[in-house]
Amino acid sequence: MEDFRIEFEKMTQEEYPPYRENSLKGYARDMGIAGVWDEDDLKRADAEFSRLLPDGIRTPGMELNTIKSKENGEKIGYIWFQIKDDKKKTAYVWDILIFENQRVKGYGKEAMLYLEDYCRKRGATQIMLNVFGHNRVAINLYEGIGFRPVAIGMKKEIQH
DSSP states (O other): OOOOSEEEEEOOTTTHHHHHHHHHHHHHHHHHHTTSSSTTOHHHHHHHHHHHOTTGGGOTTEEEEEEEETTTOOEEEEEEEEEOOSTTOEEEEEEEEEOGGGTTSSHHHHHHHHHHHHHHHTTOOEEEEOOOTTOHHHHHHHHHTTOOOSOOOOOOOOOO
């Protein structure tokens, strides 16, 4: 077993509203940058979250966690995932956020490796996620720890 500097702790009811608000803004921004939505379409982002998390942190099957330092208990970020009850027991990462002041310290990589260990212990055989094409830092991180592309969405703007 690996020795991790971090651990997951179930997100509290108090942590959920600021997490949700921050995540909605980031998701809407990324969908805008990707050209999928009009930029900053918070209403659509809110509808997506409401559909996926109708009961917030109490939504069955969804795991919303705070990523914390084992050393001092400091919050490093958040991760939202589920382990699906499909044939392969697929773990799916819906969202991961490492706080700005905690970036470039290896915590993103460590959180993903911790997730892998966590999911392995619960019988999952694979982890899947989506990443925006413009997020090269995340893509490099995921590829560096063994993720590989399985489907790539592409677009081309038509010039008028």
